[in-house]
Amino acid sequence: MKIVDGVNYTNWSRKQFESLKKAKVNLVHVSVVYWEDTNETFKVFKKWEKYFHENKDLIIKIETVSDIKKAETEGKVGIILGWQNSAPINSDLELLECFFKQGLRVMQLTYNNQSDIATGCYEQNDSKITRFGKEVIKEMNRLGIAIDLSHINNESGLEAVELSKKPVCVSHSIPIFSKNSERNISTELMKAVASKGGILGLSLYPLHVKNGSDCTLNEYCKLIEETVSVMGIDHVGIGSDLCTDHPDSVLQWMRCGKWLKVSEETDNYFKKAIWPKPMSWFKEIGDIHNLIDGMRKYGFKNEEIEKLMGLNWIRYMETVLPK
Amino acid sequence: MKIVDGVNYTNWSRKQFESLKKAKVNLVHVSVVYWEDTNETFKVFKKWEKYFHENKDLIIKIETVSDIKKAETEGKVGIILGWQNSAPINSDLELLECFFKQGLRVMQLTYNNQSDIATGCYEQNDSKITRFGKEVIKEMNRLGIAIDLSHINNESGLEAVELSKKPVCVSHSIPIFSKNSERNISTELMKAVASKGGILGLSLYPLHVKNGSDCTLNEYCKLIEETVSVMGIDHVGIGSDLCTDHPDSVLQWMRCGKWLKVSEETDNYFKKAIWPKPMSWFKEIGDIHNLIDGMRKYGFKNEEIEKLMGLNWIRYMETVLPK
Numbered sequence: 001m002k003i004v005d006g007v008n009y010t011n012w013s014r015k016q017f018e019s020l021k022k023a024k025v026n027l028v029h030v031s032v033v034y035w036e037d038t039n040e041t042f043k044v045f046k047k048w049e050k051y052f053h054e055n056k057d058l059i060i061k062i063e064t065v066s067d068i069k070k071a072e073t074e075g076k077v078g079i080i081l082g083w084q085n086s087a088p089i090n091s092d093l094e095l096l097e098c099f100f101k102q103g104l105r106v107m108q109l110t111y112n113n114q115s116d117i118a119t120g121c122y123e124q125n126d127s128k129i130t131r132f133g134k135e136v137i138k139e140m141n142r143l144g145i146a147i148d149l150s151h152i153n154n155e156s157g158l159e160a161v162e163l164s165k166k167p168v169c170v171s172h173s174i175p176i177f178s179k180n181s182e183r184n185i186s187t188e189l190m191k192a193v194a195s196k197g198g199i200l201g202l203s204l205y206p207l208h209v210k211n212g213s214d215c216t217l218n219e220y221c222k223l224i225e226e227t228v229s230v231m232g233i234d235h236v237g238i239g240s241d242l243c244t245d246h247p248d249s250v251l252q253w254m255r256c257g258k259w260l261k262v263s264e265e266t267d268n269y270f271k272k273a274i275w276p277k278p279m280s281w282f283k284e285i286g287d288i289h290n291l292i293d294g295m296r297k298y299g300f301k302n303e304e305i306e307k308l309m310g311l312n313w314i315r316y317m318e319t320v321l322p323k
Numbered sequence: 324m325k326i327v328d329g330v331n332y333t334n335w336s337r338k339q340f341e342s343l344k345k346a347k348v349n350l351v352h353v354s355v356v357y358w359e360d361t362n363e364t365f366k367v368f369k370k371w372e373k374y375f376h377e378n379k380d381l382i383i384k385i386e387t388v389s390d391i392k393k394a395e396t397e398g399k400v401g402i403i404l405g406w407q408n409s410a411p412i413n414s415d416l417e418l419l420e421c422f423f424k425q426g427l428r429v430m431q432l433t434y435n436n437q438s439d440i441a442t443g444c445y446e447q448n449d450s451k452i453t454r455f456g457k458e459v460i461k462e463m464n465r466l467g468i469a470i471d472l473s474h475i476n477n478e479s480g481l482e483a484v485e486l487s488k489k490p491v492c493v494s495h496s497i498p499i500f501s502k503n504s505e506r507n508i509s510t511e512l513m514k515a516v517a518s519k520g521g522i523l524g525l526s527l528y529p530l531h532v533k534n535g536s537d538c539t540l541n542e543y544c545k546l547i548e549e550t551v552s553v554m555g556i557d558h559v560g561i562g563s564d565l566c567t568d569h570p571d572s573v574l575q576w577m578r579c580g581k582w583l584k585v586s587e588e589t590d591n592y593f594k595k596a597i598w599p600k601p602m603s604w605f606k607e608i609g610d611i612h613n614l615i616d617g618m619r620k621y622g623f624k625n626e627e628i629e630k631l632m633g634l635n636w637i638r639y640m641e642t643v644l645p646k
Contacts, residue, residue, distance in 0.1 A: 114453035127450035130437035
């Protein structure tokens with residue numbers, strides 16, 4: 001069975017790459033940027049070159065469709081590098097190609113806040129896709145960078161689907177019909193994404209999910225079933241959103257970035273950010289097999305599980321990435 | 324009579340500083356950035372240190388209210404450095420204070436397009452002031468950087484006035500009641516700006532003005548009169564928007580920045596940007612005296628002319644800049 005993780009923000013190390021290999025994960029989209037600026041981001045890619053070199057027995061960088069096959073042939077974990085924000089671009093269209101050459105293959109248009117491209121999920125008003133955003137979508141389509149609509153506002157998301165000539169993904173989210181939160185995805189957007197050949201990676205981050213850390217395996221399987229009933233069996237996958245091995249300070253960084261000065265007056269949501277307790281059946285990447293077993297017991301057919309656990313993401317990436 | 328130019332984007336040189344002195348200009352807000360990123364902008368401030376040093380017999384950098392007095396005492400032209408965009412900040416709140424220390428004293432929240440702070444005038448949908456934008460306004464108020472609402476969308480502008488604890492300016496625009504254009508300013512926003520103690524600098528850039536290059540001196544004086552009748556005699560000034568000595572390529576840079584790739588398919592507005600012919604009575608900064616004479620002939624009282632030509636801008640800057 002092919003296993004693909006639609007998004008993962010582990011604090012990477014050889015130990016973590018070994019965990020991926022041991023868990024028989026074929027492909028992972030790894031988030032490498034949240035609020036970093038252009039120069040900081042070039043350094044992040046440099047760091048990843050080192051990871052790829054030092055762990056070449058375990059992992060391989062995925063830049064093309066052929067690389068996906070290569071990872072399979074060589075029995076290595078394919079790593080797709082992506083950003084959860086567009087901050088490194090900073091209104092400079094040409095930087096997209098510069099970063100594409102570094103290996104950028106997935107980019108969220110925005111992370112919670114308004115960007116110069118689109119509106120984030122926690123903003124009150126939605127500008128939809130901006131003048132620059134329209135150019136960015138064209139350029140991402142041209143280069144072969146997947147458009148990720150996680151953390152976006154609803155209207156911006158709908159317009160992005162409409163404007164993109166290639167299918168878009170939502171690497172990690174949960175349907176609003178399951179848990180009503182600004183961060184989650186509307187049924188309307190789920191349908192739009194599916195109708196254009198895109199994919200939703202169901203998140204395993206407790207704060208996204210109904211009942212949070214207490215969500216049972218059975219409840220999660222029911223959520224998969226309900227999501228499939230809206231989007232179809234070919235348009236749903238997993239996006240674990242695992243943040244393994246990061247201290248709480250990293251969660252504060254994710255929430256506040258550089259845009260918010262944390263002071264005495266700042267809301268505790270920002271000031272006292274603490275990682276949520278994981279669900280008992282999904283504490284680390286190896287637990288993906290608990291989920292697979294659970295799905296089997298829940299009644300999913302093998303063919304369905306194969307699509308949901310990996311084949312859908314592989315088909316999606318093969319459609320979007322350069323040959 | 325005190326003369327203040329609310330915004331000027333001349334291609335500066337000693338010759339141009341001499342023109343300012345000869346025209347008896349007391350204070351100029353100089354635009355130094357449109358689309359430049361953080362590093363490029365630090366270099367722009369470095370360039371200005373050189374200008375101040377090499378032309379210290381003519382010009383002086385204005386960072387405080389005392390500097391305004393100092394310029395007067397020493398008989399020099401005071402230069403206030405500002406940006407027509409927020410691109411150098413790039414979602415990093417702390418950069419505002421870094422640039423304040425370089426001398427930044429005026430910042431537009433956006434230039435034509437959506438920024439991460441507010442919506443530009445040429446966007447179709449207005450997000451109003453964003454989460455980050457609210458932090459930026461607080462920080463600009465705290466530091467003493469004037470908030471400039473030129474090139475902004477109407478709803479964003481109205482919310483900025485409401486959120487700012489200090490009066491805001493619109494350094495260069497024309498009322499929509501005179502010329503209906505997305506770039507110009509609504510009566511509603513004019514009234515809001517005035518009601519909070521702010522100022523509108525009437526633009527002398529032909530493309531903003533009714534009848535463009537053919538606008539007569541008498542027509543322009545009538546426009547001043549009409550603007551005063553909406554905002555009051557204390558809230559109107561001049562913002563010449565002179566772009567003296569720049570080649571057409573600079574106009575293309577202003578319009579396209581880094582956000583638009585110019586190709587065969589690009590609209591001529593972007594591709595074939597050509598500076599408009601100036602109005603016959605306002606070709607260069609020295610022609611400000613044509614305007615003063617014209618206003619006198621039109622029937623403005625001397626006391627009114629003094630406010631409109633300089634005292635209003637001085638009062639505004641004294642309210643906003645650090646002591």
